[in-house]
Amino acid sequence: MKNLVIVESPSKSKTIGKYLGRDYEVVSSKGHIRDLAIKGKDGLGVDIDNDFKPEYVISKDKTDTVKELQKAAKNSDKVYLATDPDREGEAISWHLAQELGLPEDAVDRVTFNEITKNAVNEAFRQPRTIDMDLVHSQETRRILDRIIGFKLSKLLHNKIKSKSAGRVQSVALKLIVEREKEIAAFKPEEYWTIDAKFEKDGKEFSAALARYNGQKIRLSNQEEADKAYQACSGAFTITEIRQSSRTRKALLPFITSTLQQEASTKLGFSAKRTMSIAQRLYEGIDLGNGQEGLITYMRTDSTRLSDVFRHQAHDLIEDKFGKNYLGSYHVKNDEGAQDAHEAIRPTTLDHDPELIRQYLTNEQYRLYKLIYARALASQMSSPKYNSLAVTLSQNGYDFTANGSTLTFDGYLAVYKDYDGSKDVILPALKEGEALTAKEVKPNQHFTEPPARYTEAKLIKAMEDDGIGRPSTYAMIIDTIQARGYVTLERAGEGSRTKVFKPTEQGILTTEKLDQYFSDIINVAYTANMEKELDDIAEGKRKEVPTLRAFYDKFLPLLNTAYDNMEKIEPEKTGEKCPECGGDLVYRTGRFGKFISCSNFPKCRYTRQIDNPEKEKPVPTGKICPECGGELLKRKSRYGTYFLGCSNFPTCHYMENLEGEKIVSKRECTEAKAEKKTSAKKTTKKTAAKKTTAKKTTKKTAAKKTTARKTTKKKESEE
Numbered sequence: 237m238k239n240l241v242i243v244e245s246p247s248k249s250k251t252i253g254k255y256l257g258r259d260y261e262v263v264s265s266k267g268h269i270r271d272l273a274i275k276g277k278d279g280l281g282v283d284i285d286n287d288f289k290p291e292y293v294i295s296k297d298k299t300d301t302v303k304e305l306q307k308a309a310k311n312s313d314k315v316y317l318a319t320d321p322d323r324e325g326e327a328i329s330w331h332l333a334q335e336l337g338l339p340e341d342a343v344d345r346v347t348f349n350e351i352t353k354n355a356v357n358e359a360f361r362q363p364r365t366i367d368m369d370l371v372h373s374q375e376t377r378r379i380l381d382r383i384i385g386f387k388l389s390k391l392l393h394n395k396i397k398s399k400s401a402g403r404v405q406s407v408a409l410k411l412i413v414e415r416e417k418e419i420a421a422f423k424p425e426e427y428w429t430i431d432a433k434f435e436k437d438g439k440e441f442s443a444a445l446a447r448y449n450g451q452k453i454r455l456s457n458q459e460e461a462d463k464a465y466q467a468c469s470g471a472f473t474i475t476e477i478r479q480s481s482r483t484r485k486a487l488l489p490f491i492t493s494t495l496q497q498e499a500s501t502k503l504g505f506s507a508k509r510t511m512s513i514a515q516r517l518y519e520g521i522d523l524g525n526g527q528e529g530l531i532t533y534m535r536t537d538s539t540r541l542s543d544v545f546r547h548q549a550h551d552l553i554e555d556k557f558g559k560n561y562l563g564s565y566h567v568k569n570d571e572g573a574q575d576a577h578e579a580i581r582p583t584t585l586d587h588d589p590e591l592i593r594q595y596l597t598n599e600q601y602r603l604y605k606l607i608y609a610r611a612l613a614s615q616m617s618s619p620k621y622n623s624l625a626v627t628l629s630q631n632g633y634d635f636t637a638n639g640s641t642l643t644f645d646g647y648l649a650v651y652k653d654y655d656g657s658k659d660v661i662l663p664a665l666k667e668g669e670a671l672t673a674k675e676v677k678p679n680q681h682f683t684e685p686p687a688r689y690t691e692a693k694l695i696k697a698m699e700d701d702g703i704g705r706p707s708t709y710a711m712i713i714d715t716i717q718a719r720g721y722v723t724l725e726r727a728g729e730g731s732r733t734k735v736f737k738p739t740e741q742g743i744l745t746t747e748k749l750d751q752y753f754s755d756i757i758n759v760a761y762t763a764n765m766e767k768e769l770d771d772i773a774e775g776k777r778k779e780v781p782t783l784r785a786f787y788d789k790f791l792p793l794l795n796t797a798y799d800n801m802e803k804i805e806p807e808k809t810g811e812k813c814p815e816c817g818g819d820l821v822y823r824t825g826r827f828g829k830f831i832s833c834s835n836f837p838k839c840r841y842t843r844q845i846d847n848p849e850k851e852k853p854v855p856t857g858k859i860c861p862e863c864g865g866e867l868l869k870r871k872s873r874y875g876t877y878f879l880g881c882s883n884f885p886t887c888h889y890m891e892n893l894e895g896e897k898i899v900s901k902r903e904c905t906e907a908k909a910e911k912k913t914s915a916k917k918t919t920k921k922t923a924a925k926k927t928t929a930k931k932t933t934k935k936t937a938a939k940k941t942t943a944r945k946t947t948k949k950k951e952s953e954e
Contacts, residue, residue, distance in 0.1 A: 238312050239261070239315075240261050240312035240314070240316065241256065241263070242265055242316070242319070243264055245264055245515075247519040247527070249264045250527050251520030252318065254527060256357075261312070265298075265305065265319070265332060267328070268295065268327075268328055269298045270292040270294055272291065272293075278386060280387075282379050287780045288779075288780060294335065309336045314344070315338060315342075316346050317366070323773060327371050342365065347364075351518065351519065351528075352529055355583075381402065383790070384403045384790070385402055387790075387794055391801070396744055397741075397804065398745045399719045400715075402712075403765070404703055404762060409722065410746050411694065412688075412689055412716075412722055415688060415689060419688070422685035426681070426682055427682070428460065429679050430465055430633075431679060432472070432628070432635055432676045434674060436663040437663045442637065443636055445635050455678075464678075467632075468633055470630060470631075472628040472629060473629055473668065474626060474668060475629040475667065477627075479622065479623070484647075486563060487614050489541060489579035489580065490579060490607060491536055492534060493537070495534065495606075496510050496691075496706075499603060500692040502606065506691060507710035508711075513600055513603045514607075517529075521596060523587075523592055524595065530587060530604055531583060533580075534580050536579060537706050538577065538578060541614070541615075545611075546565060548585050553612070553615060561616050562615070563618065563647065580611075585608075587608075609654065610654075612647075612650050613651040619647065620646065621640050621642055623640050624638065624640070639661055641659050689736045690727075690733060690736075694736060695709050695713075698712070702763035720739055720741055721738060722742050723736070739824055740824060751801075752796060807821060808821050809821060813841050821834045822845075830842055853882075855868060856879060860887060862889040863881060865882045867882070867891070878892055879892070
């Protein structure tokens, strides 16, 4: 019996094929095979008047793939659909079933949360039918996004030259723009602190003014600060020493959003990079004996862990650290969290990061090590600290010094590499003891505006507000950057932290959406829509009423915007295009403002705006090995330096400061295209050779037949 198994990823197919054996052929659909058509009214691919009936077409780049899958399915006794265990994966399976002609009630859907031998084989023992509630939820999301994306994007492009809008991306942009406006409107307030330095037994420690006559004190100006400072010029008396013990909050295993946040702050990975690496770890890495899945499915918002993993973790913890390191298991899921599969964890703790490091890239090793440590730490006891609070008083002014000492490391035994806390040790002190400060100093401060969003903080904000879903955060962040609505810049000179700043076009886009679509493009409406999509997935709600309620609200707003939104023409520079004579205008792209021809797309002349603050290229005297031009030292938008040809953009040669050639994305794309073309030519040549061989064979066969007939004729005549 021949069984066909279809997954999305070629890499995943290799891993699963290893576990299933010879009776199974595992192939890949390479992701989605169909999408909404771009025809019909407004090119939506959705018949709004006919209960939002969608029209699907096979994606252009999947035509050959679908033909191959149809052929393989026809030659198989049984077809299994083993796409990812979420709404997207369920929808891909449904689309495959439709194109392969599989019956809707076929028991051929297989899901697993981890790609291990036991999990895969167990899943194939329990196939099920396609969950149409999940399919309808994903389909509803796709139709919503298509309607908003097409209709709203067309409006904004026509009126203000913005590239796109989206149900979730526009709300994420709104968060960034609103934060920027808070910063612009912020008025700093002056305040002062008084800090004192003491020394005893060779140990220095600091204390800060906290209270006056038992009441919390705030110094608003220099006059108040000077008064306090002058009253604290003599010896201080230790009036109180308070000792206490405290524990750190237990850690939860990773869900998608917390993994993205921690990878951003601890490893410096973007959300998109994190998900790409995690996908590879999930699909399988060759550990010397074929591919094995190293982590469970990375798109989840549940902190649940399987009993099998917890028992393995407890055995390892007890054996390596002792019983007192075992923690109490708890699950904390937000309301509306999908508990279909587990938190992100290693598939087995036997794959210690250090033991398999040789098989991983540096990025894979770092992310896997973080996931491994977090999952293990979630099953361990909390760290314990001894805390000491010392009050030093003089003339009614109370200064406080705080110390903290780790007495039991708990889960920090495995998670210390990702924890920045340090002990603060105070010298031996006694109540009633007198100490003279080495220094008492008043310090002026001003309140700070709210901080701009880092990638991690933006993900946390979207998660807290309930907009989008964990699997969409990386794509949302990538989209608003690609559309030129925000830039990711260093928080300050010398800072390694990068924060989002909206561009002029991003601010304009948000302002226009606020003016005309505030009832729809807002946090509350978007979060409620996510809840409705969850209800559809659980069979509690129907998709058509949901779409109708949205559209009836959206359409009047759209019509009003078309009638009343002012059309903004690009600002002219006052120059003429050197290529076609048209007016040159300012436009905004992904990397800021630039100059282009008003006759775009007929004329594609562009140039950058001269920035006096931008570092000018520095001649190096080195010759470009490709065209003979001079190599110039340039600064990239990421703040790093490289050498580039002076004849750019005619010549794209680049190298780093060590003289090694840099392969650009453009060259990679061209190489792939050339390889693809070469492969097609080879295929055509092979096909031509086969055709020629067939013709030759036919001619030879014809000659043999003629020869036989001639022989027979002669024999007959004789």
